[in-house]
Amino acid sequence: MTGNDNTYSVRGLSYTLIRSKRRSVAVKIMSDGGVEVRAPLLMPRTTVEVFLIRNIGKIREASRKRALLYEENREGLLSEADIRELVKKAKKVIPEKCCFYAERIGVRPGRIAIRKQKTRWGSCSSKHNLNFNCLLMLTPDEVIDSVVVHELCHIKEMNHSKRFYDEILRVFPDYRRCDKWLKENGPAILVRAGF
Numbered sequence: 001m002t003g004n005d006n007t008y009s010v011r012g013l014s015y016t017l018i019r020s021k022r023r024s025v026a027v028k029i030m031s032d033g034g035v036e037v038r039a040p041l042l043m044p045r046t047t048v049e050v051f052l053i054r055n056i057g058k059i060r061e062a063s064r065k066r067a068l069l070y071e072e073n074r075e076g077l078l079s080e081a082d083i084r085e086l087v088k089k090a091k092k093v094i095p096e097k098c099c100f101y102a103e104r105i106g107v108r109p110g111r112i113a114i115r116k117q118k119t120r121w122g123s124c125s126s127k128h129n130l131n132f133n134c135l136l137m138l139t140p141d142e143v144i145d146s147v148v149v150h151e152l153c154h155i156k157e158m159n160h161s162k163r164f165y166d167e168i169l170r171v172f173p174d175y176r177r178c179d180k181w182l183k184e185n186g187p188a189i190l191v192r193a194g195f
């Protein structure tokens, strides 16, 4: 069954097919639950659909969950002005927290930047510059702390080894609970930002 342009349907699952120079098939669930399928330029559509049928249960479930999340949070969508406010707030709150914890960890961060990001809450570069997501301002205060501590500890340990987590827990014993909170509630926050 063929819909518009590159929209197709297999076993009742609608999907958008995007072909490019790539080697394998990949499925991406969009923020509204839509299904996007990336495939190599010359791969026959039947081959693509064999892959989809093999994974159809998983794809349907992921799409359904995502669509539900989207519906639940549509009301709370953030405007450009809201985002600007969050950035402004983050530029005040996060450097203060960095300063507080850097001393306890015994590190000196480089530049601290605040951005609106799709997938990451924070990051630490090899030059020890730190990036934080302005959307952290929509999480509880202790969750912001946990992300700040995580990135600061990367200045000491550029990996996710046991030593790295031991250092986090030494400074911030409540880390596991906060990390869990962010994993569970983070996706709904990203939806509000239009991701």
Ligand SMILES: [Zn+2]
Pocket: 150, 154, 159, 160
């Ligand atoms: Zn990390």
